[in-house]
Amino acid sequence: MMALDELDRRILLQLQQNSALTNHELAARVHASPPTCLRRVKRLTDEGVITRQVALLAPEKLGSSLTAIVEITLDHQATEKLLEFEQLVANETAVQQCYRVSPGPDFVLIIQVADMPAYHSLAHRLFATQSNIRNVRSFFSIVRSKFETRIEL
Structure with missing residues (x-):
């Protein structure tokens, strides 16, 4: 540090x-x-304290109004299986954030898509076709009451 x-x-x-x-x-x-x-x-x-500078966009103004918070549980949690899943979602632009978590599910994803059909398409492509995914639990944001990127110093 x-x-x-x-x-x-x-x-x-x-x-x-x-x-x-x-x-x-x-x-x-x-x-x-x-x-x-x-x-x-x-x-x-x-020193890597500032990793990058970006513009924060309003997804609802750009036709991307559905935010999904998705829990993923894998059948096998060997290191190579966890890394394989992380690589799979890293290549998907709709997945904005991916967290490996414990206890509970193996991963929590934050996904931003246009609408429910777009989510279903992504879920089929990313989750339904993967043999190592045991469970997918999705939550859909109806109101974003807080969104902050600031880290307390």
């Missing part, structure tokens, strides 16, 4: 709220000089 000082924390807090800030805007908000701020952001990126 990398040791973060107060300036690092202020920089990360600002970037988590808006990564589109210019270096000058960021420096002004964290009360540092622009060269210092630029060096710090580069170091945080080089």
